Amino acid sequence: MITLGHYLVVSGMLFALGLAGVIARRNIIIVYMCLEMMLSAANLALVGFSRFHLVNGLPDYTAQSLVFFTITVAAAEVAVGLAIIVALFRSKQSVDVESVTKLQG
Amino acid sequence: MHASIILLLPFFSALLILLGHRQLKGAAVLISVGSSIISFVACLFFLAADDDNKLLLPFLDVGHLHAGIDVLIDKQSRGMMFIVSFIGMLVHLFSLGYMKDDDAKPRFFGSLSLFMFSMTGIVLAGNLIMMFIFWELVGLSSYLLIGHWYQKASAAEACKKAFLTNRIGDFGFMIGILLLFGANGGNVNLDDLASAFSSGPLRPDPSGANAGFTTAAALCIFLGAVGKSAQFPLHVWLPDAMEGPTPVSALIHAATMVAAGVYMLVRVSFLIEASPLAAQIIAGIGCFTALLAALMATQQNDIKRVLAYSTLSQLGYMVMAVGAVAMAAKNGHEPHAAEPGHPAMFHLYTHAFFKAMLFLGSGAVIYACHHEQDIWKMGGLRKHMPVTFWTFLIGTAALMGVPLLSGFWSKEAVLGVALDSGYKVLFIAGAVTAALTAFYMTRLLIVAFFGKPRTDSAHHATEAPMIMILPLAILAVFSVFSGYDILATPLQAMKPPHVEGHQTVFWASLLALLIGSGFAIYLYRGRDKDPISIKLFANKFYFDEIYAVIIRICQDRLAWIVTALERVLVDGLVARLPTAIIARLGAATRMLQGGHLQGYTFLLGGGVIAVVYLVVFVLPRLGH
């Protein structure tokens, strides 16, 4: 039988995959995709908790409202982030994160 | 009020000139001379100030240590302040003429103002820490002024020598201050120390329990005076200091700074009186220096060096008087308590005038002879420079102790207290020194001013300009009359009461004068070169050479060991090792701050994992 645990583990693995991608990949666009994956993994956990924590016999819609907000913010973030990537590419001619080391001490 | 003006005026003058002497140029001279004149006027008002001891500026308040700029106003500081500001002003005026063609005039006057500031600080100091600070400052300004012509190798060497020799003395002074500091619970205020010694915890124990400590403190403090007042064995710097411009020699190395040691000893006379052994040592060293320097002076050919050794000798007199007064106080003679007179301070006062005048006079001679300092290349200056000659003659007479001139009174007072001290040897040595003084001063006068000119420069010498003559004339007046009550009382010279019945002293000094000058006239009259030659005296008893050998043997070895220790301990263990560790740590942490996005993400993820691990798996097990 499928339990909450199953969903949470899938969510956690998706998150871990995203984290590994952010750390290992050097293409900044793919790093961004991995970030999206991590956000979605969090959404999955939220929806799972929503379903298995009933309020008045219905799923907890507060959690789903939060997911709605997260998706909105993620969309805005992608838009701004991609704009930044475009600006970066214009000045560096590269999407390699290694080329962005201006903050190096 | 007056005290702060006197103290701050030269300070701001020095600050202004030393910071902006490139921009100020000629204005620097005006600022410096102006401030010295205003200080002098303020000092005239200051003579009427009340006895006081007040804090001007608190500045060290750490635990038990309370030291600040506080001002002790009494007869001694008022009198000394007059000497300093008066001679300071005259020297400033004289320098206007003497340094007219010097390129670095602003620097010279700036250093002069710095010196005036520091010397004022010593005179007014109400506690030993403040005195020490200004003590170091006069050392610095003396260094700057001796090395004014630093392009000349000998001047550079001389200022270094003066500075280093003074270091030894200052080190002792500091230890002395720290001893008193520890013994008196952190209070080094002069008034409080005096009362601690007269009625407080530091009162000399009849059983002699704390005698050792008192003697050590007194001798350490005395070491400071040995350095600054150039007493044996640290006397070697003063003759070399004559490399500085002559007005500097007059102000610093004759009248004021070198007298600071004596001034300070009189300030702490409560300490010296508390320790008979220290008083004996001080009197002995003073007496020995007086005799030694007088012997060296008889064979010098440089006009300024003769005066320098004479200064040494007279300083020895004063130091001897300080010790003798303390010993006389033990013997029941109480000249100090009944009347605030002190033969050392009185001799300091008269000596300041005539010795400053002699130096300024020698400056005028050197200026006239185109910077020729060898007396055997002068001669016959009497006709060319009449005013200088007459003032020089008066100064010489005062120094020799010709009756009715100022030097006679003060020298008699010093010899009188030497006789009272109970040690005949002090008195005899003092008298012999007086005879030698008469001898070498007469020699100097005859060789330089009488006879025929021996070189062209002496032949073409002309009288110095008015600005240089004026200070000479003023000082000549003081050299004659300053010993009388009419001047000594308002100027608060601490003249000791004239002791009746010291027939011995009177006749002895008169005899010494006659023998010394008579012998000199007999030997040097009409001579073109020195008829006697005593290598030992001419080479200053080989002190410089002996010190060089001592330094080579001891100090170099010691330095080698210290260097080795430093390389291993300080450099290696204390400095290199921690720096290496820190550098490694820094390199490691710098890698964390590499500016690499992924590195940061990795750390973030690691942090998250660590926090989750701690919160979920570790804390519950700990019972939280």
Added chain:
Amino acid sequence: MPPLLFYLFALITLGFGFLVVTGRNPVTCALALAASFVGLAALFLSLDAYFIGVIQILVYAGAVMVLFLFIIMLLDIKTEEGKKMNLPAILSGVLLAVLLTLQIIAVVGSTELAKKTSQDTPLALVDAPGKIGKAALLPTITNDLKAGTLPDAKLIGFTLFDQYGFHLQVIGLLLLVGTIGVVVLSKRERSAP
């Protein structure tokens, strides 16, 4: 939902997710991400979150993926990676991922909450109108519930506008700021005269 379907969709989600992380070509990665999100949407559906599942596809697989692909095309990014493997980064990434997964499994395994199944928490649709308070006043919600279907979009909408009205406006403002920000960022810098 049968367990088989769950495993299938989980596999789709994670498998395509893995492809995103390992893919050489950015276009491949973007498409894999879209597929992964479709799998995720199916998982949402399996959790009775139909509305979220739909907007997951609409917003992510639709809009965001198009944006990514558009940028990739615009910048004309070739398969530039892989010339040199960044071995330490890869190793540390894998290490963290493994650690995190193990940790989550351990956490999940240690709580009773995670053992709940959908049988333990059955939806009680018909009884709901009596308990949901103000939401029951809307006939469209009560009618759906009485008919035995979950009006989840309507309930989310009700929750949003009833409880989170202010937050919704803040999100709206955020989107506006984001829009302006993007415009400012993508404006070409005028070269100095």
